[in-house]
Amino acid sequence: MANPLFDRLFARHAGKPTPFLHLPDGTVVTHDAFLRLAAQFAHAITAQGLVPGDRLAVQIDKSPEALAVYAACVQAGVVLLPLNTAYTAAETDYFVENSGAKLVLSSDTAQDAMAPIAGRYDAALLTLNADGSGSLSDAARGLPETFDTVARAEDDLTALLYTSGTTGRSKGAMLTQGNLLANAEVLTDCWRFTSDDVLLHALPIFHTHGLFVATNILLLAGGSMIFLPKFDLDAMIAQMPRATSMMGVPTFYTRLLDDPRFTRDLTAHMRLFVSGSAPLLAETHTRMEARTGHRILERYGLTETSMNTSNPYDGDRRAGTVGFPLPGVELKITDAASGEALPDGEIGQIEVRGPNVFKGYWRMPEKTAAELRSDGFFITGDLGRIDADGYLHIVGRNKDLIISGGYNIYPKEIELVLDAQPGVLESAVIGVPHADFGETVVGVIVEEPGRTADLEEISRAAGKALARFKHPRRLIVLDALPRNTMGKVQKNLLRERLSDLFAPAG
Ligand code: MCA
Numbered sequence: 360m361a362n363p364l365f366d367r368l369f370a371r372h373a374g375k376p377t378p379f380l381h382l383p384d385g386t387v388v389t390h391d392a393f394l395r396l397a398a399q400f401a402h403a404i405t406a407q408g409l410v411p412g413d414r415l416a417v418q419i420d421k422s423p424e425a426l427a428v429y430a431a432c433v434q435a436g437v438v439l440l441p442l443n444t445a446y447t448a449a450e451t452d453y454f455v456e457n458s459g460a461k462l463v464l465s466s467d468t469a470q471d472a473m474a475p476i477a478g479r480y481d482a483a484l485l486t487l488n489a490d491g492s493g494s495l496s497d498a499a500r501g502l503p504e505t506f507d508t509v510a511r512a513e514d515d516l517t518a519l520l521y522t523s524g525t526t527g528r529s530k531g532a533m534l535t536q537g538n539l540l541a542n543a544e545v546l547t548d549c550w551r552f553t554s555d556d557v558l559l560h561a562l563p564i565f566h567t568h569g570l571f572v573a574t575n576i577l578l579l580a581g582g583s584m585i586f587l588p589k590f591d592l593d594a595m596i597a598q599m600p601r602a603t604s605m606m607g608v609p610t611f612y613t614r615l616l617d618d619p620r621f622t623r624d625l626t627a628h629m630r631l632f633v634s635g636s637a638p639l640l641a642e643t644h645t646r647m648e649a650r651t652g653h654r655i656l657e658r659y660g661l662t663e664t665s666m667n668t669s670n671p672y673d674g675d676r677r678a679g680t681v682g683f684p685l686p687g688v689e690l691k692i693t694d695a696a697s698g699e700a701l702p703d704g705e706i707g708q709i710e711v712r713g714p715n716v717f718k719g720y721w722r723m724p725e726k727t728a729a730e731l732r733s734d735g736f737f738i739t740g741d742l743g744r745i746d747a748d749g750y751l752h753i754v755g756r757n758k759d760l761i762i763s764g765g766y767n768i769y770p771k772e773i774e775l776v777l778d779a780q781p782g783v784l785e786s787a788v789i790g791v792p793h794a795d796f797g798e799t800v801v802g803v804i805v806e807e808p809g810r811t812a813d814l815e816e817i818s819r820a821a822g823k824a825l826a827r828f829k830h831p832r833r834l835i836v837l838d839a840l841p842r843n844t845m846g847k848v849q850k851n852l853l854r855e856r857l858s859d860l861f862a863p864a865g
């Protein structure tokens with residue numbers, strides 16, 4: 360029976376001893392071995408009582424086994440909910456509750472923190488560690504190496520990916536088989552991926568970029584991936600000569616360019632460098648070309664839509680732009696107030712429609728209605744303009760969002776934590792330029808009259824509540840927040856005032 364995503368990405372490789380994952384220690388995981396493990400995991404997961412449509416929340420380190428959980432979910436029709444390993448227990452609690460996950464997968468070390476959460480929401484708990492050990496692997500051992508693929512339609516859910524909201528509450532973006540397949544097909548074609556490709560993979564696999572864009576393309580093309588547990592400069596340099604391609608966030612590129620070993624010779628075997636998830640500085644683009652002769656291909660996407668636009672493979676890859684709408688993707692610039700389309704050249708909100716656009720937010724019909732129009736256009740919250748040659752420029756955001764090293768951070772979530780601390784009257788959290796992460800988090804605090812806020816104590820409280828990458832790197836006390844006549848905090852003024860705190864070098 361048909362399961363379009365499994366059939367196209369995975370089943371076609373069954374029985375093939377071709378390389379899929381190259382690990383840093385030299386081990387190669389073949390397509391065949393990967394699929395046999397995925398089938399065993401599918402048995403172990405369904406043995407926990409999960410049926411098609413049920414959610415599996417995973418907060419585990421990157422490993423071949425972790426990727427096999429993705430394949431197992433697709434094969435069994437279980438909806439995957441990948442979570443950043445940096446999330447605190449308090450953050451994870453919300454995702455498990457909101458998704459109604461039936462099974463939670465964590466590491467052995469996180470098991471004690473996770474058990475009460477799983478218990479609270481009646482979810483089973485299994486473990487999978489970075490080295491592939493854990494109770495999931497124990498349960499899977501000896502189970503059949505084939506699994507009867509569950510029939511699925513293109514409209515069925517494959518994954519719930521949570522993206523934070525402007526109100527501070529995360530929303531689960533419902534991605535269907537059809538969404539992921541359509542995007543993988545278009546990108547494989549546009550970026551010319553083939554079975555000869557070896558992708559240097561150092562991104563996390565709990566976000567669209569590393570999990571879907573990178574992995575799905577390579578599966579579809581039949582290529583392989585050098586699968587690194589995380590970005591590590593020495594490992595990147597060591598592996599680069601064996602790769603043909605790399606996908607990264609801008610921080611990958613600035614870190615590589617800051618290392619003298621990253622040269623034209625080192626990258627001679629590469630055919631493609633892709634950047635996305637955050638704005639790539641034109642300066643990084645220029646430095647890259649001068650140093651290596653490669654022009655980075657920048658593209659633009661969101662969790663809700665996967666990829667929308669891309670610079671051309673052949674043709675001019677223009678610094679400071681994200682290229683053209685991908686085939687099948689309609690894109691328009693609209694007036695935020697009226698929703699009317701604006702002529703090319705004018706700045707407005709970016710809206711997109713196509714087979715890549717998600718189905719809505721999990722159990723949040725009002726939020727879905729606010730962002731996904733009934734005619735299928737999704738309001739991205741990004742501001743852009745289309746130039747005379749048709750290239751899209753992202754010029755800002757219509758949403759209060761900080762992107763640090765490719766991770767999205769919603770200030771509201773942090774402001775709620777700061778506001779709750781003793782001595783704090785109110786707060787404003789902003790992103791300021793940062794040489795390594797692009798932007799970083801700064802918290803501005805106004806103290807209650809006659810009281811002094813204990814900044815160290817506040818930092819500790821933020822540390823307990825929020826993932827490390829969201830912590831304000833600096834807390835600053837001001838007498839008052841700048842406000843406009845409507846009483847709205849003017850964050851642009853704060854950003855201007857504090858822009859030099861972590862200013863990029865040069
Ligand atoms: C780690 N830290 C961070 C970040 N990452 N702080 C702020 N922003 C970050 N992104 C913390 C660490 O916990 C550590 O804390 C300190 O910063 C320094 O860590 P370091 O070792 O330098 O960082 P790292 O482990 O090397 O990670 C940096 C990274 C990583 C390689 C840039 O964040 C990364 O892989 N980012 C990619 C994110 C991504 O895949 N985004 C795609 C999502 P301390 O030492 O103080 O305890 S967006 C998406 O999918 C859309 C659809 C799209 O368009 O692609």
Ligand code: AMP
Nearest residue numbers: 522635636637638658659660661662767
């Ligand atoms: P996420 O919610 O993690 O999917 O992040 C999506 C957001 O990342 C978009 O709304 C953009 O603001 C930003 N983004 C992704 N790619 C780019 C890019 N190439 N340039 C600028 N911003 C980008």
